Amino acid sequence: MLSKSQIKLITQIKQKKYRQQYGLFVVEGVKGIVELLGSSIEMDTLYTVESFNIDAKNEVVISQSDLKRISALKNPNKALGVFKIPKPREIKKEGLIVALDDVRDPGNLGTIIRLCDWFGIEELICSHETVDCYNPKVVQATMGSIARVNISYVDLPKFLYGVDMPVFGAFMDGENIYNKMVPKNGVLVMGNEANGISSDVEELITEKISIPRFGKLKATESLNVATAAAILLSEFRR
Template identity: 60%
Template sequence: MLVKSQIKLIRSLQQKKYRNQHGLFFVEGKKTVQELLDSDFKAHSIYCTAANLFAVSDDILTEISKAELDQISSLKNPNGVLGVFYIPKAKEVDFTDWIVALDAVRDPGNLGTIIRLCDWFGIRNLVCSQMTVDCFNPKVLQATMGSIARVNITYVKLVDFLKVSDMKVYGAFMNGASVYELELPQKGIIILGNEANGISTEVEASVTQKVAIPPYGGKTSESLNVATATAILLHEIRRG
């Protein structure tokens, strides 16, 4: 059974300032909770409407009613499980493989999809500017489908991060060289920019190679969605 203090805490975690204050975040869905339980993430509490779903201690697991889950869920149609986890400390960035960097990506769905794409293509390090949406936002986590457990996400001042790296820096631009005609190295940094404004002028100064995904046919849309662009670029990077 839920008590008022638990409801208040979990509801507060929908806001970034309270996630930072408590050092906690929550995810929903059996698959995502299990993915985090199987990873290095530490569970604070698990709430579910059915018994014996997870092999965790009784002091962590609480069986609740559907009505109680409705009170703490961020979803219109809660799917039976909500887990609260401690926010982990970011690990050091590994420079031995490709790194995806995001410059002020604001949409939670886009960031969640990009995290999932990094997982799919074996990109273990995702570096985000401080203006990028919080990766522990419930909508971001929902879109990752558990991939947050396998991608090291670090928030940095992007300009400073790029200055200390000796890797070649690629940036996604409309006027760049076609990614299909470039010989891509075994490692590097690929930057994708804000949904409306692209890569900022300040970050652009650190880009050593502009890359574009050329359109085909006649009249086309103005640009690709940033997550879609990430998928194409990572495919080309891994295709080698």
């Protein structure tokens, strides 16, 4: 059975301000929940149509119609978990770090978190204007990777000013990444979907790079930020 206050809370934390107020976020679907149960992220309450048979006081078995009431999905997948937003760890300023300058699309952020996990990037730095990583659409797109990458929201120019490493940024007129020797330590900055890297941040970029275009003259203007991140991270790691 679902109480009114439970329904209200779950509805509220689909919004960023309530997620921050309560320190909670939602994960939908058995696969994503199981991934997080095995991680360092703590569960608050699990709402499910079938028991997970885990030793949890905070499992609530509900009907399919109750699940539909609290789910944001058209076809809710058996369970909805409420988890506690982890306290960000201190940022380790070493190795390869990815920084996002106002990435707004939840799918793009989710894909980039998954890429960081794949390529062993431990620190993901986001400007305050970047979409919240506990937004349900981001969480959905990360496929559990959100538990394995330390994500911090910071004043990005201030952060970049304080790092003692090369700062890479992708620009149309940057140096061909395929011809460049890249170091093991550094920050890779990816910009906003429409406007790229902001001028405040551009001033702090020490190495402008680009992915060369092989198509004909009238080719696509730019790559999507998540696909560009995939190609650049692959170049740094190969």
